[in-house]
Amino acid sequence: xxxxxxxKIIEMAGLGPGPFAGMLLADMxxxxxxxxxxxxxxxxxxxxxxxxxxxxxxxxxxDDKATLFSLIRxxxxxxxxxxxxxxxxxxxxxxxxxxxxxxxxxGRMTGWGQNGPLSHAAGHDINYISLTGALHAIGDSQxxxxxxxxxxxxxxxxxxxxxxxxxxxxxxxxxxxxxxxxDVAMTDGSALLMSIFNTLDRIGTWNPTRGQNMxxxxxxxxxxxxxxxxxxISIGAIxxxxxxxxxxxxxxxxxxxxxxxxSKNWPEQKKSLEKIFLTRTRDEWCEILEGTDxxxxxILDYKEAQEHPHNIHRETYIDVDGxxxxxxxxxxxxxxxKVDFGSQMAGENGHDILKDWLNQ
Numbered sequence: 001x002x003x004x005x006x007x008k009i010i011e012m013a014g015l016g017p018g019p020f021a022g023m024l025l026a027d028m029x030x031x032x033x034x035x036x037x038x039x040x041x042x043x044x045x046x047x048x049x050x051x052x053x054x055x056x057x058x059x060x061x062x063d064d065k066a067t068l069f070s071l072i073r074x075x076x077x078x079x080x081x082x083x084x085x086x087x088x089x090x091x092x093x094x095x096x097x098x099x100x101x102x103x104x105x106x107g108r109m110t111g112w113g114q115n116g117p118l119s120h121a122a123g124h125d126i127n128y129i130s131l132t133g134a135l136h137a138i139g140d141s142q143x144x145x146x147x148x149x150x151x152x153x154x155x156x157x158x159x160x161x162x163x164x165x166x167x168x169x170x171x172x173x174x175x176x177x178x179x180x181x182x183d184v185a186m187t188d189g190s191a192l193l194m195s196i197f198n199t200l201d202r203i204g205t206w207n208p209t210r211g212q213n214m215x216x217x218x219x220x221x222x223x224x225x226x227x228x229x230x231x232x233i234s235i236g237a238i239x240x241x242x243x244x245x246x247x248x249x250x251x252x253x254x255x256x257x258x259x260x261x262x263s264k265n266w267p268e269q270k271k272s273l274e275k276i277f278l279t280r281t282r283d284e285w286c287e288i289l290e291g292t293d294x295x296x297x298x299i300l301d302y303k304e305a306q307e308h309p310h311n312i313h314r315e316t317y318i319d320v321d322g323x324x325x326x327x328x329x330x331x332x333x334x335x336x337x338k339v340d341f342g343s344q345m346a347g348e349n350g351h352d353i354l355k356d357w358l359n360q
Contacts, residue, residue: 002029003335007170008357009077010035010068011052013346016150017159017186018081018109019048024163026051027328027337030077033357035059035068039347045321049343055354056347059090067354072097072104074357076173077166079107079182084114094181104179105169109162111153113185125153125186132157132191141211141218157189212263214238220269221246221260224299231282235273236295246294250276 004025011022013036026032032052039056057064072078078097080087087093094106111128112118129135129152139146165182173179200206212218221237237246243260256272259265282298289296300308306317306324318327321342328337354360
């Protein structure tokens, strides 16, 4: 039994970060039903669909909408990721849903938020993190900002804050008996993820110019390097004792590398390290540095990551739907998360859902 066993959640079918948030909750034991617009005979092997059941409802049909209302009355949580106003136009806005289930947690996730000058504009992760300083800070000092996949806005600033908000509101509802609406904006979330850099700026240790700082590729001791076999490694020797170990194991000359935090020396120190790390293959550097306190790791692609001994030992990846995918996280000592079943076809579980939730 997972930590969220017994919690009933309705996920209005959407894309990307919404289904990811639902997957996290399902992994932890919540009973997730996905409301989809139409049935399908195609089973898509999708990590984000694992552990969820699906019901197909035409929300413009009064009988189907009545069925959804019945499910909402039984639910602990409902969440959606549509543009502002869509659920209201469907007659499913928070006022309607909370009137029939006052204890309901109603999660809303959008890029720009439910209000504000941009709230009704289209956008994607790259746009949301542009507005909060996150994208500006990522990339080489001589180049343009580099999109960090869609991890920072969609998943970090969106899905993770949606899950956090849902869990916090659910806990509060157990005390107050009252539900509430959660307005999750990826701009708000990605801005909050930048908190540390606001602090560093305030104390005078962060330069807003990209690629000039300790954590953004400016420093030689917190960087990535190519190896002899055209692969890459990462070094993160921030603390003095770890930096000293790096110097010892890589045989760096004290005269050149002794002044660790003098940023004026960083460009030349990076050039020197680039030459040094090109003298051996990635595996050879692993033999020397992996597992030490240098703060080292080989840079693996997502396929290689599945075969790394550390990830195998921790069972970081599991087989579901015939392919390897990330396992549930975090790990619980008493109520372990697990994947009960893989992807379901759209609308596949309607009969079972009505039987379980409504005794129909």
